[in-house]
Amino acid sequence: MESPGMALSDKYGSNNPPAIMVRGAYKRYNPHSVVLRGLNMTVPEGTIYGLLGPSGCGKTTLLSCMVGRCQIDAGDIQVKARTKSNIGYMPQELALYQEFSIKETMTYYGRLFGMSHKQIETRTYELLKFLELPHENNIVSRLSGGQERRVSFAVALLHDPQLLILDEPTVGVDPVLSASIWQHLLDMTANGNKTVVITTHYIEEARQAHTIGLMRDGTLLAEESPNQLLLKHNCSTLEQAFLELSKRQTRRSIMDREDENCNIETYPVPYKKPLAPLKPDNICSKSRILAQLLKNFYWMKRNIPIMCFLMILPVVQCYLFCTCIGRDPQGLKLGVVNEELKNGMSSCSSYPSSGCNFSIPLSCRYLQNLKDKSYKLIEYDSLDEAKFAVKKNKVWGVLYFEEGYSESLGARIKMPENLTERTLNISDVNIWQDMSNQYVSNLLRRDMLSRYVMFLESVFRDCNWPVAMADIPIKLEDAIYGDNNPSFGHFTAPAIISLFEFYLPMVFTVGAILMEKMGGLLERSLVAGVTVTEVILSHIVVQYIVLSVQTALMMLVLFVFFDNPMVGSLVWSLSLLFLTGTSGMCYGFMVSVFCNTDTSATFMGLGSFFPLAMLSGMIWPLEGMHWILRSVGWILPITLSTESFRALSARDWSITHPTVYKGFLSASGWIGVFMLVTIIVVKKNNGLRNVTK
């Protein structure tokens, strides 16, 4: 049986060579969804080819394969306009940057096609006039649906391509304009140089096409000129002809199924090697990179609030981190039961705060020391009452001084020979604590001990005894690295900056790539000839500009305003941060090739953020983790770089120190891993393809 599309030129006697030839094309998205089933199609050069068929029959898929958006699994597609810049493609989705003005849109695509400023200007003027579009400064998102569609059409016509592939260009366009669009297409093809393939749902308007391909279930039912089609099937409308052919196809497939000997059409196994996609003119072109950069800057110009947010976010995070985390709690409440002040003795305020007198309540001097450290002391009459207050969470602990505390302490210090166990007990300060909060309880213990030593030293000083005798016999000398009184912030500041340095570029990259992927924008640019290399290069340029500002601001906040230690080489520190930022950006590329929606990217981003933050030794030293988790932690992207940054900032170790260079190696290694995975997936998907429509 003759297959439509196989012998078109014979049937029509057309001398035109084919501009597009499809032979035995098979395509499926998954095993249960075969979209093209051995389709044959011939588009003669210099003609309009109307591709008609019900929704879901595979028209868009076929056009996508023609322009290289996706690849067929088997068969052959030959497109005469070999390079992408000779093709004008209008996808079904609008695929326009909503924030751009019409002029910016035209400039971007014009630059992509290597047009000069003057050429873009002239062509934009012509197309705006012809398509009855509003002024070029209008923003795309503020146009009506039909106007947006016309802008999309104008983009496809902009560089006056040899082959126009239009997926439903007349949807939402009024009949008058639709007629003039068809007239324009007829004029274009009149001299036989330009070819148009067009899909439309308005079957009757396709009567103006030179050839009509009626498509159903992934094959062509017929491929004829409109008149021949009507004559052959004795119909007055194309719609009737299509119905007639559909009925025949349905009858045939029922008969095929009933006939045991019939070869039921199966998917070709093994697949033939798919065709290479249409190539751009070259892998990397200056004009296309410039166009990409231009587009990125247009985007930034139109999204100033987002850009400000991206700059301010790390500053605010660092500020909040330094002010909220790592500082000692202030004004903690402690209960006091002081039996020394009972039995008619007045309050602490009536006793001197110095002197070498053990018959006045020395407990008051110790308590004063605690008050000086911002503790709030609440007096209770009995120990039971005070302990109850701890249980009721009114105080964090209770200090108990027995009657005769000061005399017993004096006796203990002077060590008389008849010192009894009882005297020793009375000279103790008894403390009960709420230990449910590890950080607060440890802090209380630290302060109560250090303040006790200070108190004893002051007593020894007043009594003219050697002050050193009051201290425990351990001498903490000056710190070799870091501050003598390090704060938690000193430990975490390098981790915070590494974490932000990794995640901010990741978020920015995923946001930028997904925005383009989801709206079909990236695919339109890829069809227009942009290469993945160019997309990545132009993104890197913009990313580095943003990252430089973010890094400078974070460094200012963390190391200048909040004075966290930064004693090492600024050049190496910044280099390490940029390397970490680059690995974050590459991670972003990887996430964007795996994810097609914001939601999946958010899950992937969040899903990796928390384990990374926990396991990278950012909040807690790695030595405190279970050895298995510690081993995992060491190989994560920011662990070694954080350690390296700590070594640089707090210890001024040189690049030759293993801790420092391992950070650089780790960040570089991760860049390699992320990019390798990205490239593999991109190659597998034939570009940064979106599997959604």
Ligand SMILES: Nc1ncnc2c1ncn2[C@@H]1O[C@H](COP(=O)(O)OP(=O)(O)OP(=O)(O)O)[C@@H](O)[C@H]1O
């Ligand atoms: N990315 C994809 N992944 C999986 N299935 C897809 C994908 N794109 C299209 N399909 C399926 O392939 C079939 C053909 O879709 P296609 O968009 O090519 O049809 P169409 O003829 O252009 O339809 P319409 O006229 O409604 O645009 C549909 O069943 C659709 O669900």
